[in-house]
Amino acid sequence: MGNNSEALAYQRLAGAVFGSLCGDALGMPVEGWPPDQIKEVHGRLDSMRPGRLPKGSYTDDSQMMLSVLETLVKHKKIEPQDLARRFAENFEPERGYGGRTYDALNRLRNGADWRSISSDSWANGAAMRVGVVGAFFAGHFDEIKKAALAQCRVTHTHPLAQAGACAQALAVGLACDLGAKGEKPQTDIVTAYLAEQIEDISPEAADRLLALPDTQGLTEEECQDALWAEYEMNLRTMEAVCPALGAFLWADSFKDAVVMAVSLGGDTDTIGAMAGAMAGAYHGLDAIPKAWLDDLEQGPKGFAYFEKLCREALI
Template sequence: MYCALPSPARSFSRLAGAALGTMCGDALGMPVEGWSAARIARVHGRLDRMLPGRLAAGSYTDDSQMMIAILETLAQRGGLDPAYLARRFLARYEPIRGYGGRINALMHRLAAGEPWDRVATDSWGNGGAMRVGVLGVFFAKDRESCRAAALTQCRITHTHSRALAGAAAQVLAVRRAARLGSKGRAPAPGRFVEHIAAQVENLDAHVAGRLRAMPPLPLGDEAAAREGLTRAYACDVSAAEAVPPALGAFLAARDPEQAMVLAVSLGGDADTIGAMAGAMAGAYWGLEALPAQWLEALENQPLGRDAVLELCRNICDENY
C-alpha cells in the first residue's frame, strides 16, 4: 500500500478541486463525447454550461465514477490499496455511465472472483489516466510514491506501456499543478511539458514524444489553442492522444472554466479530456475557483457532489 505524506499542496481545497474539477470537466464534455471540434462549435458555440446528453445534465460518467472509487480507497485505507480499489470499482460499477465493452467484461471477471492483478488487458486506452488525478494531490509531497500508485491503479484495468505512461503523465501533471498552485507560481508551459515527458520516457517513449509535440499555447487564446491542439492530437480514447491535449488545455487557460471549456471543445473523447484538464485546473486553482454554477449543476445523488466533498474532508482530516 502507498501512503501519503502531509504537504501544503495537499490541502482540502486542492484535493476537492481535483475531484470536483474531474467531475465538472466530465459532465461538461459528456453530451458531446465523440463529436468533432467543428460540430461542437457549430451546434453549441462556446460550450460553457452543463447540458443533457446520453445522461441528464450535470451527470458524471465512468471517468468520475472510477475516480470516486479511488477516493473511497484513500479514505478507507489511508493509501492506494489495489485489491481494495478493485473491489470499489466493482461495487460502484454502473454500466449506464458509459463503460466500454472491455471494462464491462473485466468487471464480470472481478465479480467472478478473479484477482485484481489478473484481469487487466494490454490496452493503450486512457482509462487509467482519466480517473487518477486525485492521487496527484494526495501524493503531492512524494513523487515516486505518486508515480508508483498511479501505475498500480492503472494495472487493474490497463497494462500496455502507453496506458501506464499516460496515467503517470496525468498524475504527475496534477501533482505539479498542485505544488505550483500552493506556491502561487504560474506554470511555464515548455518547462512543465518537458518535466512530465522526462518522467514518463522510460515507461513509453511514444507517449513522451507526443507530450513533446505540444504546440505553442498563447495564454487565454482559446481559438488559437484549440486549433493548435486539434492539429497536433487525435483527441481520441488512446492515452497518447488524450493526455497531452488535456495538459495543453490547462496550460493555455487563465482559469479553471477556460481550461475545461477549451478541453471539451477539442472533440473526440471530450468527457475524458475535460475530466483530466479539470483535475489539473482544480488542483492548481483550488475548489473555490471552480465555477459556482457548474458545482450547483453537478449530479448530487447519494454518491454525487456533496458525498465527494465529504470523502475529501475525511481524507484530509485523517492525514493531518
C-alpha cells in the same frame, strides 16, 4: 479545517476532484462529437447540458475516480485488491464504460480474481481516473508515480496506458505545487519534466508529450487549431492526456481550461475531466463556477459523498 495548511490542502484536493467531475459532466453530452458540431449546436459550451445522461451527471471516468478516492481514504495508499473490489461495487454500465473495461469489471462482479482482469490496452481508462492521486500525494512525486502505476495495473498493462496515467497524476501534482506558490506553469518546463518521468515506461509517450505546442498566449481558436494539428483527441492515452494538458496550460482560469478541453471534441468527457483535475488542483476549489457545482448530480454517491471523501482524505 483545523488550520490554514489543511484548508489549503483541501482546496487543492477538492479542486482536483470536483474539477474532474465538472469536466466530465460538461463533456458528457458531446462525447464523440467533432469540434465544429459542438460549436454549431452549443456555441461556446460553458454550462452543463443533458445528453445520454441527465444534466450534471458523471460518466465512467468519475465513477472509477470515485473508487480510487475511496481506497485512498481507507488505506492512504493504493491497495490493488481493495481498489478492484470497489471498481466492481461501483460499476454502473450505463455510465458508458469502454469495451475492455466493461468486460473486466463484469468479470469481477461475477467472481473473477482481480489479478486476472488486466488487459494490454493502450486506452485512457487508467489516466482519466488518476488525477486525485496527484492531489492526494501532492509534494511527494515518487509516491504519485508509484500510486499512479499501482492503480493502472489493476486494469491496464500496456506501457502507453501506464505512462499516460503517470503523466496525468504528476501533472496534477505539479499543478498543486505551482498553484500553492502562485507560480505560472511554463509549457517547456512542464513537458520536459513529465517526459523525463515517463520515458523509462514508454519513450513513445514521452515523445508525444514533448510534441505539445506552446499554447500560452494564443487565442482560443489558435489554441484549438494547434492542439488539433498534433493530437487525435481519442481513446489512445496520450492523445487525450496531451491536449488536456495543453488546455490547462493555455487558460488563465479554471473555467476557460475546461471549456477549451471540451471544445476540442472527440473523447470530450475524458479530456474535460483530465483538464479539470489539473486546473482544479492549480486554481483551487473556490475557482470552480458555483453554477457548475450546483448542477452536479446528487444521490447516494453524488456531490455530498465526494465532498465527504475529500474531507476524510485529509484526516
